Amino acid sequence: MLNYNNQGNWPNGFGKMQSPIDLSIDEQNQYKEFLPISVDEFYQLNNEIDDGTTIRLTGMGNATVFNREFNFKQIHFHTPAEHTVNGEAAPFEIHLVHQNAIGQTVVVALLVQIGNADASLQEIINNFVPNEETDVSINLTEWIPNLANGFHYAGSLTTPPLTENVEWIVITNSPMTVSQNQVDWFVKQFGNNNRQCQAINNRKIEYYENK
Numbered sequence: 134m135l136n137y138n139n140q141g142n143w144p145n146g147f148g149k150m151q152s153p154i155d156l157s158i159d160e161q162n163q164y165k166e167f168l169p170i171s172v173d174e175f176y177q178l179n180n181e182i183d184d185g186t187t188i189r190l191t192g193m194g195n196a197t198v199f200n201r202e203f204n205f206k207q208i209h210f211h212t213p214a215e216h217t218v219n220g221e222a223a224p225f226e227i228h229l230v231h232q233n234a235i236g237q238t239v240v241v242a243l244l245v246q247i248g249n250a251d252a253s254l255q256e257i258i259n260n261f262v263p264n265e266e267t268d269v270s271i272n273l274t275e276w277i278p279n280l281a282n283g284f285h286y287a288g289s290l291t292t293p294p295l296t297e298n299v300e301w302i303v304i305t306n307s308p309m310t311v312s313q314n315q316v317d318w319f320v321k322q323f324g325n326n327n328r329q330c331q332a333i334n335n336r337k338i339e340y341y342e343n344k
Protein backbone atom coordinates (compact mmCIF):
# COMPACT_ATOMS: atom_id res chain seq x y z
CA MET A 134 0.00 0.00 0.00
CA LEU A 135 1.13 3.55 -0.70
CA ASN A 136 2.87 5.04 2.36
CA TYR A 137 2.06 8.74 2.74
CA ASN A 138 4.52 9.03 5.64
CA ASN A 139 7.44 8.06 3.38
CA GLN A 140 6.83 9.95 0.16
CA GLY A 141 10.56 10.30 -0.59
CA ASN A 142 10.62 6.58 -1.34
CA TRP A 143 7.82 6.58 -3.88
CA PRO A 144 8.92 5.26 -7.26
CA ASN A 145 10.05 8.22 -9.27
CA GLY A 146 11.71 9.43 -12.41
CA PHE A 147 9.82 12.65 -11.91
CA GLY A 148 9.94 15.48 -14.35
CA LYS A 149 9.42 19.14 -13.58
CA MET A 150 5.64 19.19 -13.89
CA GLN A 151 4.49 17.36 -10.78
CA SER A 152 1.29 17.76 -8.78
CA PRO A 153 -0.05 18.89 -6.40
CA ILE A 154 1.23 22.46 -6.11
CA ASP A 155 0.54 25.50 -3.98
CA LEU A 156 -1.72 27.79 -6.01
CA SER A 157 -1.84 31.55 -5.97
CA ILE A 158 -3.12 34.20 -8.35
CA ASP A 159 -0.63 35.41 -10.95
CA GLU A 160 -1.95 38.72 -12.29
CA GLN A 161 -0.37 38.07 -15.70
CA ASN A 162 -2.51 34.94 -16.07
CA GLN A 163 -5.80 36.04 -14.57
CA TYR A 164 -9.01 35.76 -16.62
CA LYS A 165 -12.16 37.59 -15.59
CA GLU A 166 -14.50 34.81 -16.64
CA PHE A 167 -15.68 31.44 -15.30
CA LEU A 168 -13.65 28.32 -15.97
CA PRO A 169 -14.83 26.97 -19.35
CA ILE A 170 -16.13 23.69 -17.98
CA SER A 171 -19.60 22.21 -18.12
CA VAL A 172 -21.07 18.82 -17.33
CA ASP A 173 -23.05 17.63 -20.38
CA GLU A 174 -24.17 14.29 -19.02
CA PHE A 175 -24.38 13.88 -15.25
CA TYR A 176 -22.08 11.37 -13.65
CA GLN A 177 -23.46 7.98 -12.78
CA LEU A 178 -21.29 6.00 -10.38
CA ASN A 179 -21.70 2.23 -10.61
CA ASN A 180 -18.70 0.63 -8.93
CA GLU A 181 -17.07 1.40 -5.57
CA ILE A 182 -13.70 0.02 -4.51
CA ASP A 183 -11.48 0.21 -1.43
CA ASP A 184 -8.08 0.82 -3.04
CA GLY A 185 -6.28 0.82 0.31
CA THR A 186 -5.51 4.56 0.36
CA THR A 187 -8.89 6.00 -0.62
CA ILE A 188 -12.30 5.11 -2.04
CA ARG A 189 -12.40 5.02 -5.82
CA LEU A 190 -15.62 4.90 -7.82
CA THR A 191 -15.94 4.37 -11.54
CA GLY A 192 -18.83 5.35 -13.75
CA MET A 193 -20.03 7.27 -16.75
CA GLY A 194 -20.64 10.88 -17.66
CA ASN A 195 -19.48 13.63 -20.01
CA ALA A 196 -18.00 17.06 -19.62
CA THR A 197 -16.77 19.80 -21.94
CA VAL A 198 -13.50 21.29 -20.75
CA PHE A 199 -11.91 24.17 -22.69
CA ASN A 200 -14.08 23.23 -25.69
CA ARG A 201 -13.00 19.60 -25.68
CA GLU A 202 -15.21 16.60 -24.89
CA PHE A 203 -14.12 14.35 -22.04
CA ASN A 204 -15.52 11.13 -20.60
CA PHE A 205 -15.69 10.79 -16.84
CA LYS A 206 -13.61 7.81 -15.68
CA GLN A 207 -13.32 7.72 -11.89
CA ILE A 208 -13.58 9.74 -8.72
CA HIS A 209 -11.63 9.49 -5.46
CA PHE A 210 -10.92 11.52 -2.33
CA HIS A 211 -8.05 13.07 -0.39
CA THR A 212 -7.89 14.32 3.21
CA PRO A 213 -6.68 16.99 3.66
CA ALA A 214 -6.62 18.69 0.24
CA GLU A 215 -3.52 18.11 -1.91
CA HIS A 216 -3.59 21.47 -3.70
CA THR A 217 -3.17 24.37 -1.34
CA VAL A 218 -4.13 27.99 -2.03
CA ASN A 219 -1.70 30.57 -0.62
CA GLY A 220 -0.36 27.81 1.59
CA GLU A 221 -3.74 26.88 3.05
CA ALA A 222 -5.18 23.37 2.66
CA ALA A 223 -8.93 22.76 2.54
CA PRO A 224 -10.00 19.78 4.68
CA PHE A 225 -11.08 17.66 1.68
CA GLU A 226 -10.31 17.39 -2.04
CA ILE A 227 -12.25 15.41 -4.63
CA HIS A 228 -10.60 14.28 -7.87
CA LEU A 229 -12.83 13.62 -10.88
CA VAL A 230 -10.65 11.99 -13.53
CA HIS A 231 -11.61 12.40 -17.19
CA GLN A 232 -10.16 11.22 -20.47
CA ASN A 233 -10.85 12.08 -24.08
CA ALA A 234 -10.74 10.07 -27.29
CA ILE A 235 -7.08 10.84 -27.91
CA GLY A 236 -5.99 9.83 -24.41
CA GLN A 237 -5.61 13.25 -22.78
CA THR A 238 -6.34 13.27 -19.06
CA VAL A 239 -8.06 16.10 -17.22
CA VAL A 240 -8.57 15.96 -13.48
CA VAL A 241 -11.24 18.25 -12.10
CA ALA A 242 -10.42 18.86 -8.45
CA LEU A 243 -12.89 20.28 -5.96
CA LEU A 244 -11.47 21.98 -2.88
CA VAL A 245 -14.19 21.29 -0.34
CA GLN A 246 -14.91 23.15 2.88
CA ILE A 247 -16.67 22.01 6.05
CA GLY A 248 -20.40 22.70 6.11
CA ASN A 249 -23.52 20.61 5.62
CA ALA A 250 -23.00 16.89 5.14
CA ASP A 251 -23.25 15.95 1.46
CA ALA A 252 -25.92 13.29 0.79
CA SER A 253 -24.12 11.61 -2.14
CA LEU A 254 -20.89 11.41 -0.18
CA GLN A 255 -22.83 9.87 2.70
CA GLU A 256 -24.18 7.26 0.29
CA ILE A 257 -20.59 6.49 -0.75
CA ILE A 258 -19.58 6.16 2.91
CA ASN A 259 -22.58 3.96 3.69
CA ASN A 260 -21.84 1.67 0.71
CA PHE A 261 -18.18 1.26 1.60
CA VAL A 262 -17.04 -2.29 2.36
CA PRO A 263 -13.38 -2.60 3.48
CA ASN A 264 -11.17 -4.56 1.05
CA GLU A 265 -14.05 -5.07 -1.33
CA GLU A 266 -15.47 -3.90 -4.60
CA THR A 267 -19.22 -3.26 -4.64
CA ASP A 268 -21.88 -2.32 -7.18
CA VAL A 269 -23.53 1.01 -6.46
CA SER A 270 -25.92 3.36 -8.19
CA ILE A 271 -25.20 6.97 -7.29
CA ASN A 272 -25.94 10.05 -9.36
CA LEU A 273 -23.65 13.01 -9.00
CA THR A 274 -25.77 15.83 -10.29
CA GLU A 275 -24.45 18.86 -8.49
CA TRP A 276 -20.84 18.38 -7.49
CA ILE A 277 -19.26 20.39 -10.32
CA PRO A 278 -20.66 23.93 -10.22
CA ASN A 279 -21.99 25.45 -13.46
CA LEU A 280 -20.21 28.68 -12.66
CA ALA A 281 -16.81 27.54 -11.53
CA ASN A 282 -13.92 29.72 -10.40
CA GLY A 283 -10.43 28.36 -10.00
CA PHE A 284 -7.07 27.39 -11.43
CA HIS A 285 -5.88 25.65 -14.61
CA TYR A 286 -2.38 24.24 -15.05
CA ALA A 287 -0.35 21.30 -16.39
CA GLY A 288 0.80 18.72 -13.85
CA SER A 289 0.86 15.03 -13.04
CA LEU A 290 -0.99 12.23 -11.31
CA THR A 291 -0.46 12.61 -7.54
CA THR A 292 0.04 8.89 -6.92
CA PRO A 293 2.60 6.57 -8.60
CA PRO A 294 3.33 6.32 -11.49
CA LEU A 295 3.06 10.15 -11.14
CA THR A 296 2.63 10.43 -14.92
CA GLU A 297 2.87 13.96 -16.33
CA ASN A 298 0.88 15.75 -19.03
CA VAL A 299 -2.18 15.70 -16.83
CA GLU A 300 -4.29 18.84 -17.13
CA TRP A 301 -5.67 20.16 -13.85
CA ILE A 302 -8.76 22.23 -13.19
CA VAL A 303 -8.88 23.11 -9.48
CA ILE A 304 -12.25 24.56 -8.51
CA THR A 305 -12.13 26.92 -5.54
CA ASN A 306 -15.82 27.84 -5.20
CA SER A 307 -17.34 24.39 -4.69
CA PRO A 308 -20.88 24.81 -3.34
CA MET A 309 -20.74 21.19 -2.22
CA THR A 310 -19.56 20.91 1.39
CA VAL A 311 -18.79 18.00 3.68
CA SER A 312 -19.40 17.69 7.40
CA GLN A 313 -16.62 17.31 9.93
CA ASN A 314 -18.00 13.82 10.66
CA GLN A 315 -17.58 12.85 7.00
CA VAL A 316 -13.99 14.11 6.95
CA ASP A 317 -13.29 12.30 10.24
CA TRP A 318 -14.67 9.09 8.73
CA PHE A 319 -12.18 9.28 5.84
CA VAL A 320 -9.26 10.08 8.15
CA LYS A 321 -10.18 7.19 10.43
CA GLN A 322 -10.44 4.82 7.47
CA PHE A 323 -7.39 5.89 5.43
CA GLY A 324 -5.34 8.39 7.47
CA ASN A 325 -4.01 11.47 5.71
CA ASN A 326 -3.58 10.73 2.00
CA ASN A 327 -2.32 13.97 0.53
CA ARG A 328 0.89 14.13 -1.48
CA GLN A 329 3.11 17.06 -0.52
CA CYS A 330 3.16 20.12 -2.78
CA GLN A 331 5.77 19.99 -5.56
CA ALA A 332 7.94 22.64 -7.20
CA ILE A 333 6.10 24.80 -9.73
CA ASN A 334 9.25 25.42 -11.82
CA ASN A 335 8.41 27.41 -14.96
CA ARG A 336 4.75 26.54 -15.21
CA LYS A 337 2.03 28.99 -16.11
CA ILE A 338 -0.82 28.90 -13.58
CA GLU A 339 -4.05 30.39 -14.93
CA TYR A 340 -6.77 31.72 -12.65
CA TYR A 341 -10.40 32.18 -13.73
CA GLU A 342 -12.96 34.15 -11.77
CA ASN A 343 -15.96 36.00 -13.10
CA LYS A 344 -16.17 39.33 -11.28
Ligand SMILES: [Zn+2]
Nearest residue numbers: 209211228291
Ligand atom coordinates in the same frame (compact mmCIF):
# COMPACT_ATOMS: atom_id res chain seq x y z
ZN1 LIG B 1 -6.23 12.08 -6.46
